[in-house]
Amino acid sequence: MVVDLKLSFSSKVSLIVVIVVILSIHLYASIEAMIESQRIIQGIIDEKRKVNELIAFSLESAEYQSLTWYKKYIIMKAAEPEDVVYCRLVKPSGEILLSSIEEERGMYILDPAIHANETLVKSDVFNGEKIIVIVSPTYHGYTVWLGFSVAQINAVFIQTYMQAAVMTFMAALVLAPTSYFIVSRYLRPVKELTDLCKEVGRGNFDVQASVKSEDEIGLLGNTFNNMINDLKRLREEIRRSERLSAIGQLAAMVSHDLRNPLTAIANAVYYLKTKINLSENERVGKMLTIIEEEVKHADKIITDLLDFSRVRKPEFKEVDLTSLVKASLDNVKIPDNIEVKIELDQIPPIEADTEDLRRVFINIIQNAVQAMPKGGKLTISAKKLGEYIELKFSDTGIGIPKENLEKLFTPLFTTKAKGVGLGLCICKRIIDAHHGNIEVESEVGKGTTFTIKLPINQNYIKEENQN
Numbered sequence: 001m002v003v004d005l006k007l008s009f010s011s012k013v014s015l016i017v018v019i020v021v022i023l024s025i026h027l028y029a030s031i032e033a034m035i036e037s038q039r040i041i042q043g044i045i046d047e048k049r050k051v052n053e054l055i056a057f058s059l060e061s062a063e064y065q066s067l068t069w070y071k072k073y074i075i076m077k078a079a080e081p082e083d084v085v086y087c088r089l090v091k092p093s094g095e096i097l098l099s100s101i102e103e104e105r106g107m108y109i110l111d112p113a114i115h116a117n118e119t120l121v122k123s124d125v126f127n128g129e130k131i132i133v134i135v136s137p138t139y140h141g142y143t144v145w146l147g148f149s150v151a152q153i154n155a156v157f158i159q160t161y162m163q164a165a166v167m168t169f170m171a172a173l174v175l176a177p178t179s180y181f182i183v184s185r186y187l188r189p190v191k192e193l194t195d196l197c198k199e200v201g202r203g204n205f206d207v208q209a210s211v212k213s214e215d216e217i218g219l220l221g222n223t224f225n226n227m228i229n230d231l232k233r234l235r236e237e238i239r240r241s242e243r244l245s246a247i248g249q250l251a252a253m254v255s256h257d258l259r260n261p262l263t264a265i266a267n268a269v270y271y272l273k274t275k276i277n278l279s280e281n282e283r284v285g286k287m288l289t290i291i292e293e294e295v296k297h298a299d300k301i302i303t304d305l306l307d308f309s310r311v312r313k314p315e316f317k318e319v320d321l322t323s324l325v326k327a328s329l330d331n332v333k334i335p336d337n338i339e340v341k342i343e344l345d346q347i348p349p350i351e352a353d354t355e356d357l358r359r360v361f362i363n364i365i366q367n368a369v370q371a372m373p374k375g376g377k378l379t380i381s382a383k384k385l386g387e388y389i390e391l392k393f394s395d396t397g398i399g400i401p402k403e404n405l406e407k408l409f410t411p412l413f414t415t416k417a418k419g420v421g422l423g424l425c426i427c428k429r430i431i432d433a434h435h436g437n438i439e440v441e442s443e444v445g446k447g448t449t450f451t452i453k454l455p456i457n458q459n460y461i462k463e464e465n466q467n
C-alpha cells in the first residue's frame with residue numbers, strides 16, 4: 001500500500017524548523033553531556049590517583065618498619081570500594097608480590113608501566129571489562145597498581161545523555177505545535193495567494209489579495225493584484241476585439257446592403273420635393289425634411305461603420321494642413337452661436353492621407369460643436385515642433401468627466417443619444433497609421449482640447465524607429 005503523504009507548505013516549513021532546532025538542541029545537549037562526563041571521569045581519576053599515591057606511601061612506610069602483614073592489610077583495604085577491581089604490589093621484575101586477588105600472586109605483568117617512576121594512568125581490560133589503572137611507584141622500584149571499573153563513569157555518561165535526550169524530546173513537544181502555529185500564521189498570505197490562484201484558474205478574475213505587510217509577501221500580493229488587473233484588462237480587450245471583429249464583419253455587410261435603399265429613399269424625397277408645392281403643403285415639406293435628415297444620419301452611421309471595419313493603409317501624399325482644416329470646417333454645420341478661430345502658423349505641408357485626415361478633423365470639429373449646445377468658441381491652432389506639426393482643437397464646451405477620459409478612444413463609447421461612439425476610435429486609428437499621436441485634456445464645464453501630433457515626413461519616422 002502506498003501512502004500519499006501530501007504535506008502543506010506550512011507543515012513542511014515547520015517540520016524543517018523543528019528538525020533543525022531539535023538537531024541543534026540535541027547536538028548541544030550531547031556535547032554538554034560529553035563535557036560533563038569527561039569532567040566527572042577526570043574527578044574520579046584524580047581521586048583514585050591520590051588514593052594510589054597514599055597506598056604507595058603507606059606501603060613504603062610498612063616496608064621500612066618491616067610490617068609485611070600491614071602491607072597485605074593496606075592492599076586488601078584499598079580494594080574494598082565497589083568500583084576497585086584490584087590492588088597489586090608489583091616487583092620491578094613484573095612479578096605480582098601482593099594482590100587483593102589471591103590467585104594473581106606470583107604472576108608476571110608484561111607492561112612497561114612496571115618501571116613507572118611517577119604516577120601514570122592507563123586503560124586496560126580485565127575479565128572482558130574495560131577498566132582504568134593507576135600505577136604509582138613505591139619503595140625500591142616497586143609499583144602499586146590500582147585498577148578500577150569505568151562502568152560507573154559510563155553510567156554517569158548515559159544518565160547525562162538520557163537527560164539530554166529527554167530535554168530534546170520535551171523541546172520537540174513544545175516546539176512542533178508552536179512552530180506550526182507561527183509558520184502557518186506567517187505563511188497565511190501565501191496560502192491565501194494559492195487559493196486565489198486556484199480561483200483565477202477556475203476563471204474568476206474578481207479576486208484581490210489583501211496586502212498587509214511591506215515585506216516580500218506584501219510585494220508578492222501587490223504583484224499578484226497587478227497581474228490580475230492586467231489579466232482582467234486583457235480578457236476584456238480580447239472579448240471586446242472579438243465582439244468588434246464580429247460586429248465589424250456584420251456591419252460591413254449590412255451597411256453595404258443598406259446604402260442602396262437609403263440612396264433610393266433620398267432620391268425619392270428629392271423627387272417628391274420637386275413635385276409637391278411645398279408652400280401649400282408645409283406639413284408634408286416638414287416630413288420630407290425629417291426623412292432627409294434621418295437618411296443623412298443613417299448614412300453617417302453607415303460611413304462610420306464601414307470606416308471602422310475597413311482595414312486600409314493610408315495613401316501618403318503632400319497635404320496642406322491649413323486648407324484641409326478649412327475644408328473640414330466647411331463640411332460641418334457650424335451654428336451661429338459658435339465662433340470659430342483659426343490660428344495656423346506658417347506650417348509646411350506634411351505627408352498624409354488627405355481623406356483620412358479630413359475624417360479626423362470633421363469628427364473632432366463635430367464633437368466640439370456638439371459639446372457647445374449653448375454656443376461657445378472653437379479655436380484651431382497649429383505649429384511646427386521639430387519634425388512634427390502639432391494641431392490643437394480647443395472648445396469651450398461641456399467638458400469630459402475624468403472617468404470618461406480613458407474610455408474616449410474605445411469603440412462604441414458614446415454619451416450621445418444619437419451617437420455611435422466610433423468617431424474618436426476611427427480618429428485614433430488614422431492618427432496611429434500616420435505614426436502620430438492624439439491626446440485629450442478636458443475640464444468639466446470649461447472645455448476640451450484635442451492635441452494631434454503628426455510627423456511632417458513619414459520617412460523620418462521610419463528612420464527614427466530603425467535607430
Ligand SMILES: Nc1ncnc2c1ncn2[C@@H]1O[C@H](COP(=O)(O)OP(=O)(O)OP(=O)(O)O)[C@@H](O)[C@H]1O
Nearest residue numbers: 367368371399414415416419420421422423424448
Ligand atoms: N469636444 C468634446 N467635448 C465633450 N465631450 C466630448 C468631446 N469629444 C468627444 N466627447 C465625448 O466622447 C464621446 C465619444 O466621442 P466619439 O466621437 O467617439 O463618439 P460620438 O460623438 O458619441 O458618436 P459618433 O460615433 O457619432 O461620433 C462622446 O460621446 C462625448 O461624450
Ligand SMILES: [Mg+2]
Nearest residue numbers: 363367423424
Ligand atoms: Mg463624434
